Amino acid sequence: MKKDSWVASPFMVWVVIFTVIPLGMVCWYAFTDASGAFTFDNILKIGTYWTYLKDSLIMGAVATFFCLLLGYPLAYIMSRASWAAQQTMMMLLMLPQWMNFLLRTYAWMTLLENNGLINHLLGQLGIGPFHMINTKGAIILGMVYNFLPYMILPIYSVMEKIHSSLFEAANDLGADKLATLRRVVFPLSLPGVITGITMVFVPSVSTFVISKLLGGGNNMLIGDVIERLFVGAAPNYNVGAALSLVLMVLILISMAVMKKFDDGEETGGLMM
């Protein structure tokens, strides 16, 4: 079948023109000024935008942490449930994901606003009102709500493959439920955890929609800054490209670190 590799050529051309070259252009813009001369100024502008970048990283990390905290037990419960229950829960997890995430985020807008349903209900109990919308907490909540399934599904799919005989073997060798969880389930589920973390962290850090809808105008993240530099009133592609490049590199570094962490302990092997 060696000679058939030519059929991949449309793909190769497409990837080069619409993936590789655009990324090249991001780099080029990042290191040039408006006149096209080479410069480091754009990258150095990071200093100006540091607070946004820091906020993004912290909020992305917090959201990822909560997704893991909430999602891991559910993934475990799912993986040990009956087959029919597993299928049902999978479907229930996927269903909201099929609704556009703008609508999902919008749902929280109506709940969290000052005269929204939550404050209304609390008011009937004589509590509140609380200011919830347009806060950092609201943004994190939006991230957790939107991306929680991205954490659950990869962990579940790894756990589901752990053969029940491994649980029995651990049990047989004297491990109770907790010890089995700590010594067998957790190490084996680590690849799923890593995937889940990246799948939640990347969209959280780079979002500009959730921050705009739930954070109002005063909680800008790095995504909002980039968006503004490209489609805002005073566009500056060079600085925007530089920030995108930094964001990309930061994400790549954190993924590489995670990957390393994963490889240290695990090399797949037979999970039956």
Next chain:
Amino acid sequence: MKASKLLSRIYTVLIFLFLYAPIVVLIVFSFNATKSRSVWKGFSLRWYENLFNDETILGALWVSIEVAVIAAIVATIIGTAAAVGLKSMNKKLRSVMLTLNNIPMVNPDIVTGISMMLLFVAIFGATGLLRPGFTTLVIAHVTFCIPYVILSVLPKLNQMNPSIYEAAQDLGCPPFRAFMKVVMPEIMPGIITGVMMAFTLSLDDFVISYFTSGSTAQTLPMVIYSMTKRRISPKVNALSAVMFVIVLVLLVAINARQIAEQRRTRKTNQDI
């Protein structure tokens, strides 16, 4: 034993409550008689009437469907050919191509979006071709759909016994017919998954469209974004409800069939 079972039941219910409560509230208030999202003022279908008379929304829906259909078809053709070609490529080139293929999936959407925006702007500036609009939108969607098509077809190709293609040729079938007659049926499930994924991803995309569509073409998610940014309108609730119901029906239909099928194969494979 019993207590832990109860606990996991409660936990599961709570998580799903978290995932579904906002959507339920959203849908309930789409039938509210007034604009309020917190106080029930009686049943009405006026927001649905409004929705179905909204030219912008209906127009954008049509654009979304057009883009999704074209992008899914193009991405599936290029992606399937690519998968077949990758299979017969030498190892080194293949791993390079697979890495490039991964870029749009790993990169944050915002980076993919702005990088293509830079390309389209540059091409338009230099040649007057590819004015950002419908065409660039389709190109962008094809670009981010191809990787998913490849990743759903490749496993099917790997599972396939490579000898069948050779056997068909050995029996006198010319290569292309051999491919269509024996390879296609084997990888068809992967191709169908690929088309479906491409179609839904394209329908759902907001971020990449936002940067690559210019001002002439608007997809439904883009209209939703501008509506939600202008704060709340129960029309959006009505739209959410309609989309949720459509997705629910589709998903149940697909899953019911799949589950029935799997259950059958499971039954026959079972052996006490």
Next chain:
Amino acid sequence: MAENIISLKNISVSFDGETILDKLNLDIQDGTFVTLLGPSGCGKTTTLRIIGGFQEPDSGDVFFGKERINDLPPHKRQLNTVFQRYALFPHLNVYENIAFGMRIRKKSEAEVKAKVAEMLKLVSLEGFEKRRTSTLSGGQQQRVAIARALANDPKVLLLDEPLGALDLKLRKEMQVELKRIQSRLGITFIYVTHDQEEALSMSDTIVVMNHGVIQQIGSPTDIYNEPENGFVADFIGESNIVDGIMHADCDVAFCGARFACVDTGFAKDEEVDVVIRPEDIIVVPKEESDLRGTVTSVTFKGVHYEMYVNVPGEEEEWIIQSTVAQEEGKEIGMTVTPENIHIMKKYTGDYAGDEELE
């Protein structure tokens, strides 16, 4: 006489309305090698899982020595299991797999180290400590699984078809090895298999099971030479099983011929099953016996020839093993010495051959 270490009393299990075990009673003596033998679906694995604590019986009691252990979870039972597909922990290397149980018990590192070394020596895997389990061959994984289970100093080792996934040569080696380990440690092994040859070569006691009921308990020689019913006879080795009539003590008729035998105690003219091992049949010129047939096929099997003989009036062909080959199509006579004719009460259940083995 040694004490019973495991006793099952009136154990019943059913699943989806199907009876898996039916009022099973079984006593296992301390320090013996006991094999549960039977076709797939006979309940042998279920029995093992009940002893291991992985499955609860619907009714009946499980005793460990004198103590009732029905409600004791697996991790508190003083027995360990070698699982069907080994169930080695893929994220741990050989050393840590074997150390797993001791880590749970918070043993000191020195103790762990000494024990792992001892276990690796026992299963002849010295030097494999740092290897990943996925890089081991099936036979080596098997040995690690055994070492891991034994490292906990169990009183009883449960083995669930442990050699099923190995090739023939390795299987033979491991049989010898297992027997050696068992006699060296002197602990009880309870071994589940559907392979009769495996059972015969290793066990002190064989428990033959079918449809959740024990068919016979006995030593390998008892089981082979004195099968209690047609099922056991058919399952243990190849047998010719034919309908016969017991005319009087030590006087049986089958296939139109009359033979002397050594069995007594049947009613006059009782219908019985007659079992004759293929290697016990003596081929004689056709004039010398009333039991005659035509040779339909001859296959060389290495130590002997295996021949199929069509006996007029019989549904199934007879099978004969002999070191002398006969010509295909030739009519021969067959005779059997009295002690090699085994008479059994009619067995009404299925024969092993009707079931598909795993």
